[in-house]
Amino acid sequence: MTAAPLVQLHNIGKSFANGVVALEGLNLTIQSGDFLSLLGPSGCGKSTALRLIADLSSPSLGRIEWPQGEQARQKIGFVFQDSTLMPWTSVFNNVFLPLRLAGVRKSEADYRIHEALDLVGLRAFESAFPGELSGGMKMRASIARALIQRPQLLLMDEPFAALDEITRVKLNNDLLYLKAELGMTIVFVTHSVYESVYLSNRIAVFASRPGRIVRMIEIDAPYPRDLNFRHSALYAQCCKTASEALQGAMSLEDQL
């Protein structure tokens, strides 16, 4: 894939006030159209890297560049590990939030909200409150909210970690469908080797203490992906490669 770089992280370091060094010497280029998974053990700085890209935190060292300009930086969607919906209001109003904050009136946003809800199959539940939905439906609502502004870059921080396997597989497929429909770039944090291989075209394997990328794995399988890919020899081989890389990253940690 020879696409233009969307975000470039140059020699990023991040330390916290308590002395913990979350990231050190992190170099990463995210290409337009990438589905990049950040794979690694807990506490290796994957989520921190995501927060730095989203400008929710500032790097202690290094710099982040947006070669396509400030506009790309403004068009970011974020999906957290839990659905992070406002429990006091309806699914409709939750999805409306980014537009409301941008000053768009509800009557003007109506069509776009329904379109986003249609995309994630939640149109029938627009009046429901988050507490009335299942875990998978909440996550769909959260994804619809992230998509409402048609982001160029979607950042996802272990979005399906708390879901059961069946819902997770279903949402994996839905996510690939949405990416194909909307053509956005996705950076996806996960602990799961299988999930990262199924979804991504690249996997960045992180090691911890301090957090850094120890290996970049290319998943050279075409999209769309489906059950056939999950059952293919290529998938098994990629899972083995990613698993070995992850094992290697964890053994680096043990040596410290």
Place this chain on the structure above:
Amino acid sequence: MTGQSPPNSRRRLILIERLSENILPILVFIAALAIWEALVWVKAIPPYILPAPSRIATTLLADWETLSASLFVTLRITFAALFAAMIGGVGLAIIFTQWKWAERSFFPFAVILQVTPIVAIAPLLLVYLDSSLAVLTCAFLVAFFPILSNTALGLASADRHLVDLFQLYRASRWQELLWLRLPAALPYFLGGLRIGGGLALIGAIVAEIAAGSAGQGAGLAFRIVESGYRLNIPRMFAALFLISVTGIAIFLAFSFLSHLLLGRWHESAHKGER
């Protein structure tokens, strides 16, 4: 199993549980009144020592004109104080959350007012203020702190991921307050309001007693003091009964309000199976 009605024994159990939940407290209350009534009659206790519940009820009806006027005075003070505490508590909590220097500067004053007993402050206020304003101020002071501290806690307790989300979408400080922090603080505010409602009544009563002893006031507390001087003990009990009923009514009204506002989304308002 879904779609099947529970078996008879289970249904009976549910019925008994519901009956015991609602009827048992009423039965116990009625039994206590009956024992009280019987004790007074059997032991021939004079009404100026301990009036029977029936005597208190007849006094309540006979003196209704005087007592209801006093009840109205106490209620007016209680709700005026609670309203002021609500505006002041929520307003100050917003200021505290928006400007940390304001919290650091003024929160100690709020704590001092809270920890100093209102009985000790009331006579001092009666020196400086008009008696009705002094009573109102006392009731305000005791109701104010729980509303302030609860609301401030609620405003600071918004989900950190939602705070991140608002930051990501470049929400202004006021948008964050309006669409995130205020709704997130609602359960805390309502908790403070329930406590503050009861305390406003207590504050009003304490201040009325202090003002009454100075020869002013016509609230229920003043009626208690006045009845005590006249050894009209049944009227004392009748006034006390009205104060208790008022306190319970305030608590129930705010509980109902909480249920209305939070019932669909907050754990504290959920009842039954989920």
